[in-house]
Amino acid sequence: MKKKLAVFMASLMLALSLTACGGSSAESSSQAGAASQASSAASSEGTAETTGGIKRGGVLVTSRVGVTPLNPIKYIAMQGDKIIEGLFFDSLVNINENMEVEPFLAESWTISDDGLTIDMKLKEGVHYFDGTEMTAETVKYCWDWYLDPNTAANFYTLISDVTSVDVVDDYTIRFNFSQPNAGFIETLSYQAGYVLSPASIDKYKETGDEEVFAREGGTGAFILTENVDGVSVTAEKNPNYHVMGEDGQPLPYLDGVRVNIIGDEAVAASNLMSGDLDMIDVVTQPAVVTQLQAAEGIDVRINAPREIFFLYMNMEQEPFDDPLVRQAMCYAVNREELNQVVSMGEGIQTPWVTLPTQWYYTDGEIIEYNPEKAKELLAEAGYPDGVDVELHYGTFGVLQQECELVQAQAAEAGFNISLVGMDGATLKSTWALQNPDAPAGMRIQNNIVPKSDPYTQMEYVFGENAIQNCSRWIDPEYQELLLQVKQTFDHDEAQVLLDRMQEIGLEQMPIVVLQAGPRRSALADHTMGVYFDCDASMNFRAAWLNK
Numbered sequence: 001m002k003k004k005l006a007v008f009m010a011s012l013m014l015a016l017s018l019t020a021c022g023g024s025s026a027e028s029s030s031q032a033g034a035a036s037q038a039s040s041a042a043s044s045e046g047t048a049e050t051t052g053g054i055k056r057g058g059v060l061v062t063s064r065v066g067v068t069p070l071n072p073i074k075y076i077a078m079q080g081d082k083i084i085e086g087l088f089f090d091s092l093v094n095i096n097e098n099m100e101v102e103p104f105l106a107e108s109w110t111i112s113d114d115g116l117t118i119d120m121k122l123k124e125g126v127h128y129f130d131g132t133e134m135t136a137e138t139v140k141y142c143w144d145w146y147l148d149p150n151t152a153a154n155f156y157t158l159i160s161d162v163t164s165v166d167v168v169d170d171y172t173i174r175f176n177f178s179q180p181n182a183g184f185i186e187t188l189s190y191q192a193g194y195v196l197s198p199a200s201i202d203k204y205k206e207t208g209d210e211e212v213f214a215r216e217g218g219t220g221a222f223i224l225t226e227n228v229d230g231v232s233v234t235a236e237k238n239p240n241y242h243v244m245g246e247d248g249q250p251l252p253y254l255d256g257v258r259v260n261i262i263g264d265e266a267v268a269a270s271n272l273m274s275g276d277l278d279m280i281d282v283v284t285q286p287a288v289v290t291q292l293q294a295a296e297g298i299d300v301r302i303n304a305p306r307e308i309f310f311l312y313m314n315m316e317q318e319p320f321d322d323p324l325v326r327q328a329m330c331y332a333v334n335r336e337e338l339n340q341v342v343s344m345g346e347g348i349q350t351p352w353v354t355l356p357t358q359w360y361y362t363d364g365e366i367i368e369y370n371p372e373k374a375k376e377l378l379a380e381a382g383y384p385d386g387v388d389v390e391l392h393y394g395t396f397g398v399l400q401q402e403c404e405l406v407q408a409q410a411a412e413a414g415f416n417i418s419l420v421g422m423d424g425a426t427l428k429s430t431w432a433l434q435n436p437d438a439p440a441g442m443r444i445q446n447n448i449v450p451k452s453d454p455y456t457q458m459e460y461v462f463g464e465n466a467i468q469n470c471s472r473w474i475d476p477e478y479q480e481l482l483l484q485v486k487q488t489f490d491h492d493e494a495q496v497l498l499d500r501m502q503e504i505g506l507e508q509m510p511i512v513v514l515q516a517g518p519r520r521s522a523l524a525d526h527t528m529g530v531y532f533d534c535d536a537s538m539n540f541r542a543a544w545l546n547k
Contacts, residue, residue: 076428326509
């Protein structure tokens with residue numbers, strides 16, 4: 001017996017939609033908002049037509065803190081990179097800022113009773129940039145490539161339960177699983193849900209051209225025209241886009257988008273106030289936030305997700321191979337001071353890498369700042385005179401400020417911390433689980449949450465093959481429970497597993513949770529229609545400039 005999976009009602013939260021799947025087949029269907037086949041050309045480049053209050057034309061200029069690979073299988077930040085990737089690539093489903101699943105390239109799906117197959121109906125009339133129509137055959141071709149371990153897609157661990165993809169009919173595909181995957185549909189809102197044209201995949205295999213998908217293989221609202229590495233990414237509108245605007249013509253309204261890579265928030269803010277930027281992707285530094293809030297014609301927006309700041313500790317090397325030292329580090333930080341200074345008093349305290357607003361949040365003790373307790377633990381571990389450690393951080397946002405505070409606080413507890421700054425990409429590769437030469441010490445992380453489902457959120461930080469498992473913590477019981485969570489559709493059953501996982505984590509302390517700060521963006525008042533999803537990733541398909 002099949003039940004309707006009510007993921008398309010605006011009032012239904014993702015948590016309920018997942019519960020409806022438990023133990024039975026589930027079917028979902030809806031038209032993707034205003035989406036329909038693009039049947040007429042958009043307004044010509046360089047013009048600005050006004051219809052129903054919306055102005056067509058113009059190039060929106062925004063910023064991005066760091067460099068984003070244009071090859072989506074090689075993303076650096078699963079959520080943050082969608083800011084640029086979303087120009088070129090549409091996903092099979094979307095998850096909005098209310099954590100509700102919405103159809104997009106996939107119009108509906110049916111989950112079998114045993115959870116081992118999912119039939120997915122594709123939207124018709126969608127074309128890749130190279131003119132090829134998206135069909136079940138092209139999606140299968142793309143997924144066969146994704147599932148090849150030699151492709152080395154960064155999202156492979158999230159989709160490795162898929163054993164094969166079959167063509168059911170021209171616009172229906174079937175995913176076959178080795179075991180149930182309760183969060184699979186939600187995973188398709190990320191890079192694994194992008195579908196790339198077969199010709200672009202073949203060209204990439206032949207040439208290694210990292211930009212070919214953004215120029216030829218995507219289905220998004222914009223097409224890559226120029227990538228100046230580390231400086232800017234420029235895109236022009238896709239005249240054959242499959243989503244219609246409010247004026248009855250295909251989106252996008254804009255002629256194009258340019259993303260300037262600006263790592264210094266103060267510089268980005270100056271450019272926004274001068275009119276050189278129409279918006280800023282992320283604003284975190286308190287001084288910059290205050291400046292923009294006081295500026296005329298600027299809207300500083302707090303987005304739905306938050307950033308959980310925490311410290312990874314390399315458990316394979318001294319001194320953090322000793323659990324007493326890890327416990328001492330937990331007592332060595334003043335979380336409330338970090339909240340007040342770095343998060344402007346708008347942070348949330350949480351014992352683990354979940355938020356109180358998530359269905360799988362488990363309450364727990366927030367460790368108070370106690371430098372004397374930390375000194376006692378260090379002495380017990382054999383460091384009566386304190387210990388020297390390094391703290392590595394990315395040179396963007398508030399990470400340096402956060403680390404400087406941690407450095408000062410922990411000095412009172414016997415930790416002599418040296419700060420090591422580097423760009424985000426270097427930091428990630430240096431500390432990757434797969435790097436056998438990862439340094440001793442600590443790395444600070446600002447992890448965007450919520451992610452689409454509990455498995456993805458936990459696997460991203462602690463998965464046994466996860467790039468970001470920088471503590472190198474692979475506890476057998478935790479990993480087994482994580483696998484069970486992945487296969488469990490019932491929320492109550494999953495909660496029991498997740499509660500035990502948190503207990504294990506708080507016992508072994510692979511990380512030090514600091515605080516969950518707000519995630520802000522800043523827009524000029526004339527910047528309209530920018531869509532923020534559950535990751536605070538900006539989408540510009542319906543954006544327009546009121547100037």
